Ligand code: ADP
């Protein structure tokens with residue numbers, strides 16, 4: 001069934017991104033919104049907008065009946081979940097299908113298998129993809145868990161089976177720390193995901209976070225090469241790029257092929273990302289998780305491959321087969337994305353909602369801005385603070401960083417504090433320019449360079 005009308009069960013920049021793709025496909029768009037989002041850009045852009053409840057996400061964007069009612073009353077024939085919210089919720093995906101509509105993503109059973117990180121580890125191992133050494137399953141029995149930890153060795157990482165957004169993760173250096181931190185991690189995971197299950201992984205030191213974009217149509221899968229998302233704060237990505245300069249061509253081919261094998265082993269349908277940690281010293285890579293949805297950073301891949309991933313995922317949901325053969329997917333140049341959050345990077349990234357004033361969006365060759373703001377827009381304080389993503393493309397990584405500097409200079413977001421000064425300082429940093437960093441680099445750098453960010457912030461005013 002080809003999709004004629006699409007309900008967007010999300011908000012912010014990803015809702016805008018979905019509407020853009022749908023409009024180009026001639027699909028009618030229906031945007032749901034909470035009381036706090038009535039003036040959202042996505043609400044203004046969509047063909048129809050439906051209020052689904054109060055500002056708190058639990059009473060609107062995470063209220064399945066409200067979204068399904070809106071979908072039915074508007075005559076939508078498909079629901080796009082974006083990222084976060086219901087995007088990896090198997091029961092929601094099933095409910096959409098039971099209501100006679102298309103869920104833009106894999107089916108509920110695939111989400112169940114890959115969304116639980118413990119079961120995903122098993123599926124990956126069965127498909128021949130190396131996983132991080134650790135517990136074979138969930139740690140239900142604490143005595144058994146302690147034995148596994150001793151076998152794994154220290155430092156080890158406690159992780160949440162249902163994890164996401166860096167939550168429920170703790171590093172432990174001893175059994176005493178395990179005893180102390182496991183209940184905390186479990187409680188955090190229970191509160192965030194409704195599932196307190198934990199597992200253990202060995203800590204990979206000096207790792208790069210490298211992930212492979214895949215797309216499947218149920219029969220076959222292809223990859224769109226990799227992204228390096230090693231620049232993280234609290235295990236959340238802040239700067240992403242493609243391709244990963246740390247990989248040589250041989251490792252790149254093996255890594256990307258392993259992601260395709262994994263996707264094909266579960267007859268994957270839709271857009272997905274297979275995440276790995278890459279040890280630059282040994283050239284080994286290890287599967288960590290699969291995200292069964294579109295990701296925040298998908299546009300860097302669009303910029304180096306020239307493929308509209310959002311369009312492709314909507315068309316596949318509508319029943320089309322993959323439009324591309326692997327040998328026809330190539331990449332050129334380099335792309336970088338920086339996440340502009342309404343946060344004060346000089347004050348421990350404190351959220352900084354407010355009214356956007358004097359907005360100037362940069363342009364020129366190789367520049368893209370995927371955002372959800374306009375001059376006069378009041379940023380609601382209830383949701384995550386991503387305002388938009390600035391993306392740049394150029395032929396080489398070095399030129400790409402120069403272009404990023406130029407685009408950041410042009411970008412003006414008045415009225416609120418944003419993470420822009422952080423990226424201005426980072427784009428001048430020698431180690432960043434050399435590409436010499438791992439997943440712990442940014443946090444350490446932040447403790448040493450807060451003064452630089454403060455003075456950058458000051459010079460903007
Ligand atoms: P991606 O894997 O797509 O790059 P992230 O890993 O940054 O995205 O985030 C994964 C999901 O967690 C996203 O759907 C995002 O909406 C959500 N998320 C990100 N940051 C936060 C946060 N601070 N609090 C709650 N949820 C978050």
Ligand code: ADP
Pocket residue numbers: 132157163164165166167169201202203204205207209232235275277288289439
């Ligand atoms: P989430 O579901 O919260 O995104 P991930 O399993 O993707 O959790 O891990 C998030 C980040 O935590 C990784 O990108 C990496 O920086 C760090 N991390 C996760 N597992 C390990 C590990 N075994 N060793 C070292 N770092 C890890």
Ligand code: MG
Pocket residue numbers: 165275289
């Ligand atoms: Mg992850």
